[in-house]
Amino acid sequence: MASFFEQIIKKLLPTQPNTHQPLVTEVLKRSQAQLEKYNEWQSDQQHLALIESIAKAYYLRQQNMKPDLSIHIFESPYANGFAITYDEQHMGKNDLMFLSDYFKDMLLPLEYTLRSAQREITDKATYISTVERYYLKPESKQAMSEGKLINQLYGNLLLENVWVDEKPSYLKVLSTIYADRSFTPALKFDDLVQILFQLNQ
Numbered sequence: 001m002a003s004f005f006e007q008i009i010k011k012l013l014p015t016q017p018n019t020h021q022p023l024v025t026e027v028l029k030r031s032q033a034q035l036e037k038y039n040e041w042q043s044d045q046q047h048l049a050l051i052e053s054i055a056k057a058y059y060l061r062q063q064n065m066k067p068d069l070s071i072h073i074f075e076s077p078y079a080n081g082f083a084i085t086y087d088e089q090h091m092g093k094n095d096l097m098f099l100s101d102y103f104k105d106m107l108l109p110l111e112y113t114l115r116s117a118q119r120e121i122t123d124k125a126t127y128i129s130t131v132e133r134y135y136l137k138p139e140s141k142q143a144m145s146e147g148k149l150i151n152q153l154y155g156n157l158l159l160e161n162v163w164v165d166e167k168p169s170y171l172k173v174l175s176t177i178y179a180d181r182s183f184t185p186a187l188k189f190d191d192l193v194q195i196l197f198q199l200n201q
């Protein structure tokens with residue numbers, strides 16, 4: 001039987017990592033070097049070919065056809081989205097990270113508010129997971145102060161960029177909508193996809 005002190009040490013210094021508890025939880029803030037590379041990525045229009053290939057993969061997947069890029073689509077009455085798997089043959093190491101930032105920057109002018117920007121690093125025993133999340137919600141203060149219905153737009157939006165052992169893994173875009181009389185009906189997710197993929201320009 002373990003002594004009292006051995007039990008205390010095991011609690012303080014567990015031999016097995018807690019695969020659910022993040023080692024690090026911090027505000028997601030890009031470094032100056034990352035911002036400069038992101039701006040270069042946009043100014044060189046490197047993002048256009050990437051978005052075009054993702055859009056093509058998305059619509060092929062909708063038709064139950066196999067695209068060149070691995071993409072998964074989520075569809076339900078209250079949540080819709082897609083996830084893009086990193087492909088080193090078609091993407092640069094930072095492409096999904098930059099795309100997450102780019103989608104976020106596109107959504108803010110649509111009357112969305114960035115409610116949180118967070119990075120979590122978790123030891124999963126066999127690998128280290130790094131998850132970068134942007135969580136955006138429709139602007140609601142003015143409608144609430146005026147006693148009006150809140151325009152929920154496309155619902156709450158989650159942008160989640162995942163790294164495994166410091167290598168890009170996938171980017172998820174997820175919309176969850178309110179079924180609440182305080183909110184207007186949600187706009188169609190397909191229309192949001194058109195905006196993100198720049199198909200309406």
